[in-house]
Amino acid sequence: MPIWNPWHGCHKISAGCMHCYVYRRDASVGRDASAVAKTGDFDLPLRRDRHREYKLQPGEGTVFTCMTSDFFLEEADPWRPACWQMMRQRPDLDFAIITKRIHRFMDCIPPDWGEGYPNVSIYCTAENQEMADARLPLYLTLPIRHKHICHEPMLGPINIEPYLASGQIEYVLCGGESGPGARPCRYEWILSTREQCVRYGVRFHFKQTGAVFIKDGKVYHIPRKLQQSQAARAGIDYAGE
Incomplete structure (x- = not known):
């Protein structure tokens, strides 16, 4: 399962965040998980190897995006447009975004989103x-x-x-x-x-x-x-x- 973490760090907003694995892992190495920063993998979907082949190849599975943060986090607003652009440039990959901030969705989509990019799935937690x-x-x-x-x-029975x-x-x-x-x-x-x-x-x-x-x-x-x-x-x- 390919993972693309363009930034790291988040803020807890609901009951599901109480025992967040990112906070647990960061604490084990003395890192503050609430500090949000771009990562070295920010441009991973466009990165190529020495043979000029994409490092993320089609057929490797869905690319789970922003697993150590939330894609719709406020601090990431300046960086998110570049990520949407990378998803547009890689229609051969399927991207999955899991979010607890679905309330920010309309403030965060790109101008050409329309009814949604065909290669992007949004998981609402x-x-x-x-x-x-x-x-x-x-x-x-x-x-x-x-x-x-x-x-x-x-965390309990849920009627959906x-x-x-x-x-x-x-x-x-x-x-x-x-x-x-x-x-x-x-x-x-x-x-x-x-x-x-x-x-x-x-x-x-x-x-x-x-x-x-x-x-x-x-x-x-x-x-x-x-x-x-x-x-x-x-x-x-x-x-x-």
Whole structure:
């Protein structure tokens, strides 16, 4: 999975941010995760090797963008236009942007956005029912070609049927929380979201169990390296219609 982090650092804005892995990793090396700065990979989509081939090659998978920050962070406003330009220059790549700041979307799009770039997917994070109901109604009004919902970390049962019923959502991803102090994720929450997706023919992916996973009343403490493989073993991903 290619990752492009044009800048690093962020600010916590909702419950899902409490145990942010970026803050945890930065603290371990004495770095302030709230300090926002461009990275050395800012121009990664246009970077070439000594043979003049792009370092990010088509076919390597979706390029997950700004995974150590938020693409719509206020401090990044001066840098974002150049990133949109790079996405335009690489129509052979698919870019995925996961955000908790969908409320800033219309202030951050380029002049030629129209109904959305065909190669850009926007994931709206909804970690609990409160955030689902705060963010998703707005999300459905926005000009985005590929709309995805991200329940990660999933902090409770979430009803997204009104939003799936719109026919606009292509994909839903669920996952538990990792790291020290991780809040539990219950299997019944995951299954409920899957059932909702199946009813509306929307693709569903169970990404990871999280560190504290509750199934059939039993609490499992799962090492980080096994959280994705244990989720895969559940065999509940749904390809959609």
